């Protein structure tokens with residue numbers, strides 16, 4: 056895939072896409088982002104991602120961003136230039152970032168506000184191994200040191216960069232974030248555990264990012280008749296779970312079988328995790344097959360329920 060970047064109304068090869076040093080995203084992490092997955096030219100849950108993008112912008116007082124319909128045409132043009140395959144077998148990731156724009160360095164939000172710096176590009180979807188899917192991954196409990204507006208998908212990611220680094224150094228795949236003894240989520244995914252046949256996950260609110268895939272997991276559990284409790288789970292209880300799993304746009308569902316070097320439950324991928332993972336895949340496949348390509352009226356289409 057050729058890497059083309061949409062940057063403030065222009066389409067540029069990656070090497071030519073430059074942002075000024077005084078961009079507030081660069082100097083203050085004053086911006087937000089979103090990550091979508093596409094099969095061919097069809098994004099998974101486009102409306103949900105666009106809604107979250109808008110709400111993240113509103114959360115940091117940025118208002119001048121493209122409408123959903125404008126995004127659709129920007130992204131269709133970008134897909135064309137990037138030579139994106141239309142085959143539903145071909146998956147990729149879309150990264151979108153909005154910063155407050157360029158202004159002389161000063162903590163105060165400039166008034167009037169500068170034009171936001173808006174960029175987007177497609178990139179290859181990360182690869183997860185069949186072993187990770189079959190045997191699950193390990194997580195390492197790390198302190199959740201983020202700010203108290205985690206529902207905003209802010210680009211200031213240092214706390215999770217450091218947490219994930221610490222988890223990797225401890226031999227784990229992901230950091231299980233713990234605030235005041237409660238498991239919130241992971242560095243870049245939502246977290247679920249299973250006890251006595253029911254799924255538990257942290258409720259939505261300022262302590263977690265409300266993952267789009269988390270929403271699909273809840274839909275999947277509902278379809279399967281599996282009870283879900285959106286309630287805080289202490290780390291001490293999480294350690295006693297029968298099963299655990301992660302969810303994110305790039306992974307869908309990833310089983311977790313080890314916490315801090317100790318097996319969770321039997322240490323194997325459990326039946327609820329397997330069922331939810333398969334149902335999430337089925338929901339995504341159904342939605343994509345019934346979906347509409349970027350640029351073909353995706354936003355206007357009544358077929359796009361989500």
Ligand SMILES: Cc1ncc(COP(=O)(O)O)c(C=O)c1O
Pocket residue numbers: 090240241242243244245263264265266267268269302303304305
């Ligand atoms: C902190 C955090 N939680 C959860 C998620 C999962 O969100 P989604 O399912 O929308 O990818 C992400 C994704 O980047 C994340 O960064």
